[in-house]
Amino acid sequence: MTHTAVSGTGTNPADDPLQTAVWRLRSRGCWVDAAALLEPHAAGDAAAALQRAALLVERCLYTETGWARAEEALRSAEALAHTDEERAAAACERGQLAYASSLLKVRDRSDEARSAFGRAAALLAPGAVGRALLDFRRGLLAENLADSPQAARSAYRRAHAGATAHGDALLLSFTWRQLAGLALRDGELAEARHGFAESLRLREELGYLVGTAPALVSLAEAEPDRAVAQRLRTEAMRLLRLLDGVPTWLARSLPAPA
Template identity: 60%
Template sequence: MSEHGRALGGWDRGGRAPQEPGGTVWRLRSRACWQEAAELLRPAAEHDPTVALEMAELLIEQCMFTAAHWQQAEQALRLAEAGVATAEQRAAASCARGFLAYVASVLGPRDRLDEAQAALGRTSALLPPDAPGRPLLDFRRGLVAENLLRDPTAAWIAYRRAHDGARAHGDELLTSYTWRHLAALALAGGDTSRAREGFAASLELREQLGFTVGVAPALAALAEVSEPAEAARLRAEAARLVQALGGVPVWLARQLSAVPAPGAPPDGRIGQEAGDAIS
């Protein structure tokens, strides 16, 4: 999905200062202020395809947490796609296109599986095996395999590659996502101990990075493998965070019954399953 503040979307873009944890864009993004963060990037995005890709990833992430704002993400991605000039930029834009189609399939009004698979396939063709964008691509292919194709074995293989690659590149936020999804597969397979390890590691990384909007889903996931008293404490803490952020993630808000969840898609597919598919 996305990674830590060094580079939105998991691509090594030379350590742009606004994306560093503690930078303005990162602080806004981590506090669910995607619109404000995008506005800071917009002037440069008009003429810099790298920044345009960063803005598109930011707004796709907003869709993931809000199940809304699809048109803004689409417009930002089209701007990025129109400006790409290098193979790396084309790969990044295609990876973002595949992810937007995936998120829309899980949280939006229609199935875009074919689009997601085609875009991620193009990304793979454009990237050399050791490219910095490979771990993110592998992770997103794992999401499609697990939640759209219902193939947990293929998902585990993709997540494992993504996990190893993210750790090798020092990509701590992506690592928090790979821990989370490997743990969920372990839990589905009955390995509670490994699931607890993964959920705890994911939470720890997000807290260390200050990725506030991602902490509540990590708390709720850890609650699933905790003793009843501890689980209640974790869910209460998650509910407080969701409420403080204005009801995002919307699917977790509904699950926890913490606050109303505006922006639910017409088919109402927001809840435990949707949260597991994207958080």
């Protein structure tokens, strides 16, 4: 089972101070604090409202909490969305929230996720910036809810190409990881190790701390040297302690830290 987040970093030197502050909080798993920075703008600005909702949806996926708050933020964002691009982004977040609920067995909303992703796809032009993230999330649904690795691989490859074209390094870290996971599933150890290593490299370069422990554990799964694999898992456990057990689903799967 794999769990992921939204794209975009706020680490570009051209980003304004607000986006830089939001990214720093988000990358350390402080989604509520990051959303609070956007709240004064989210009341009347569709982009800010969508970003705030995306942060709170991501929090649900990593912590398995905050569902009502994310739902409320998403409804506000949907109400402010007026262009096709804004409506598509809101639908993509709606689908992600429903996917997370289904994946984490809070409530089965898989049909809602499919429907929302379908609405987003209908609204987005083929080369639109948001299509890469949408393709990626449709791949997650295909892999983890529909058990269709072939469809997932096709979606991940489209997302990977789109993320490359738009220079979205964070999304690339996710597409590398998911494609590597499918390679590992097929017994392609060298390909899997390369993909997991690329995912980890990108996350470390971006400072995406909350996503680094999962990348370390994934790389350990493809590492034939047991000592190296154990060092990777030990580092992952150290980061989990630092982040108070977030991601929660990863903390459950690893031995309790000493």
